[in-house]
Amino acid sequence: MKLYGVQAVVLNSRQMRDADRVLTLYSREKGKIQAVAHGVSKPTSRKRGAVQPFCHSEFMLRRGRELDTVSQCEGRDIFPGLWNDLDRMGYAAYVSEIVDGLTVDGEPNKAVFDLLLGTLGKLETANVPDLTVRGFELRLVSLLGYRPHLDSCVSCGNESLNPVAVFSAANGGLLCKSCAAGTGEVPCTGETVAVMRLLLNWDPAKVGRLRVSIRSRDEMRKAMGEYLQWLTEKRSRSMHFLESVKEYRTTD
Ligand SMILES: [Zn+2]
Structure with a gap:
């Protein structure tokens, strides 16, 4: 034992x-x-x-x-700060669910553990918990090898993504207006692009100082939601593939 x-x-x-x-x-x-x-x-x-x-x-x-x-x-x-507030508890449950959905058993990653623990602590008192969660999502996917491309258009390299670009989950980042194809893409204003870049690189303790419009917060939520869903499906597809290979090998 x-x-x-x-x-x-x-x-x-x-x-x-x-x-x-x-x-x-x-x-x-x-x-x-x-x-x-x-x-x-x-x-x-x-x-x-x-x-x-x-x-x-x-x-x-x-x-x-x-x-x-x-x-x-x-x-x-x-x-305790999470248990006294239904919204904060909801965000904590969401953060836990994402870590569960994007990781597999027995693959340690200390940076992911530290990010999870730090985020739960910040959610107890954060004055803009949704931005704390967006920063968490961006850093988590980066730590797992899926850092979204936000510096230029993924397809043509165009750097002028202001005033508008789209986030494409399947392309892993932003597309300029002329490369956008339309399906499964989330429109992002220049403000949204700028805030996502900041959240990806900035000290999470300073997130509370950001002033972000409701429209941008909404766009980021949708873009990250699409991206996380796409990554989760991709992960379950590759798990399924591995399982079927294993089955094939054991029956061989
Ligand atoms: Zn482009």
């Missing part, structure tokens, strides 16, 4: 049989892990606090044949 310790953020917690829950953790040491926490739905469970969604906890896990199990855990930070 092999035990190992990790510090992790709880991305998701699903009810199993009895009082057990299956946790999806994002750990600093081992990346994403699925683990069973026995008895944590009982009101008397001492582990209860440390396995709540968004909680940053220390875990001692026992390796299992299918799923690992939680042997011990202790909460480090439960981010």
Whole structure:
């Protein structure tokens, strides 16, 4: 029975049989892990606090044949500011869902862990939480190797994207007006392009000082939404491909 310790953020917690829950953790040491926490739905469970969604906890896990199990855990930070406010809780759930959707089990990435933890902390007090989340999305996709191209038109290299460009998820960045094809593209004003560039390169602690129009915030939300959806689908397509190759090989 092999035990190992990790510090992790709880991305998701699903009810199993009895009082057990299956946790999806994002750990600093081992990346994403699925683990069973026995008895944590009982009101008397001492582990209860440390396995709540968004909680940053220390875990001692026992390796299992299918799923690992939680042997011990202790909460480090439960981010109380997220639990007192439904909007902030919604943003935290969204951030957790994106990390879950774009990562695979057992591929550690310390920078992703630090970004996730830092973002949950900032969401407790951020005065413009949607911009904090946009900055998180841009940095997350960059850390995973999908930094969007925002400096010029992906297709022709045209740098004058003001006053208007489009964001194309399938092209991984911006297209100028003449290269835009129309389908699945999100129009972006010059302001939107400028703010996205800033968020990609800027210190996240300074995001609260930005003044951004509602229109630009809306355009960024749509552009990043399209991009994340496209990346998630691409990831599940390649997972599916790997699975079918594996099946082919085992039946060979
Ligand atoms: Zn172009």
